[in-house]
Amino acid sequence: MKIAVLGTGIMGQGVVRTLLREGHDVTAWNRTRDKAEPLADDGATVVDTAREAVAGAEVVVTVLFDGEAVLSVLRDATGAADATSASGQATATSASGQATSGPVWVQASTIGAADTARVVGLAAERGVPLVEAMMLGTKKPAETGKLVMLAAGDPELLARVQPVLDAMGAKTITAGDTVGQGTALKLAANAWIASVTAATAQSLALTSALGLDPQLFLDAIEGGQADTPYAHLKGASMIAGEYPAQFALDGLRKDVSLMREAATAAVAADGTGTGFDTSLLEALAGLYGKASERGHGGDDIAAVRTAFTG
Structure with missing residues (x-):
């Protein structure tokens, strides 16, 4: 397939190389061309503008x-709002009301619920077929096509982009047929990543503060029910004090x-005064x-x- 990738930071570069390796065009x-x-x-x-990248x-x-x-x-990339798609074709819609002509835009950036709603609105205004596929994983999974793709959107559009999701990820989880549901799942998943990384750091720091070799903490949990490969991956970096970016802090x-x-x-929105306690997020x-x-x-x-x- 002919694919445009907009944004070539740590994850974008990995995605581009994976798609190329899988035979895609x-x-x-990137806004700073040197990175692309x-x-x-x-x-x-490599092109100079997003509009050039999207063409065709x-x-x-x-x-x-x-x-x-x-x-x-x-x-x-889409120009002035009108009744045409980003490729200049007349816009058709699916049974669910989504635009279906022109290139399908796969929104893979973690931008939160409010901005996702704004993107959905702009895409509808511009007649742009839109789905989302959040990428769960870091630099290495992006480079090796081992991401977990958290998708949401019109099933017809998701079917059109499935070869791309298959190339990027080891599996795709469909969160729902509404763009925004993939974002919700990604935020929940990244809350886990943030928590387990900080918890690993805390236990290593506490082990050191109590006068022990921090490696002993990793040895203690290894193979047990509380073990996770992620603790060893990040823990090794923490013990070494070396932090090459896989997922920028x-x-x-x-x-x-x-x-x-x-x-x-x-x-x-719950209206009951209960709902969700943000203490851990704080x-x-x-x-x-x-x-x-x-x-x-x-x-x-x-x-x-x-x-x-300190």
């Missing part, structure tokens, strides 16, 4: 940092903020914020270990 764009240029050596076509594509995948970036790129910090916003909105926001303030925002999320020091 990929055009890559190395992909030309792998076989991607069957599928467009957005791998951008936040909602404003997604909205800006969608506006730039400031990226997860942004996601925690989106979780808090979504949870607060859910409580307000604590996570503080820990990742402290690590970022100490200069680790661009490092891997394992650098949350530094929040427990």
Whole structure:
């Protein structure tokens, strides 16, 4: 398939290389072209504008940092609002009312519930067929096609992009037929990632503070019911004090903020004064914020270990 990938940061670069390896024709764009240029050596076509990237594509995948970036790129690539699709074709709709002509846009950026709603609105205004496929995983899974794709949207459109999702991920979980449900599942999944990473850091720091070798903590949980390979992966980085970015700490910090916003909105919508307690999310926001303030925002999320020091 002919695919445009918009955004070539850590995850975007991995996605492009995976799609190329699977035999797809990929055009890559990044606002800073230097970040996309190395992909030309792998076989991607690198262009200067998002509009150029989208032209002629069957599928467009957005791998951008936040909602404003997604909205800006969608506006730039589709031009003035009218009754045509991004490819200039007349817009048709599916039984569910979704636009079906032109390239299908796969929104893969973690942008939260509120901005997802804004993107859905803009896509409808521009006649852009839209689904979402959140990427659960970090740099290595993106590079090896082992992500878990959390998809949502019109079933007809999801069927059209399934070959792309299959190339990007080891499996696809469909959260529902409404764009936004994939985002909700991604926020819940990333809450787990934020929690288990911080918990690993806390236990290693506590082991050290009590005068023991922190490796003993990992040895103690290994093979037991409380064990997880993730603790050993991130724990090794924490013990070494080396944090090459697989998932940038400031990226997860942004996601925690989106979780808090979504949870607060859910409580307000509940109307009973109960609903959801954000205490743990508040604590996570503080820990990742402290690590970022100490200069680790661009490092891997394992650098949350530094929040427990001093």
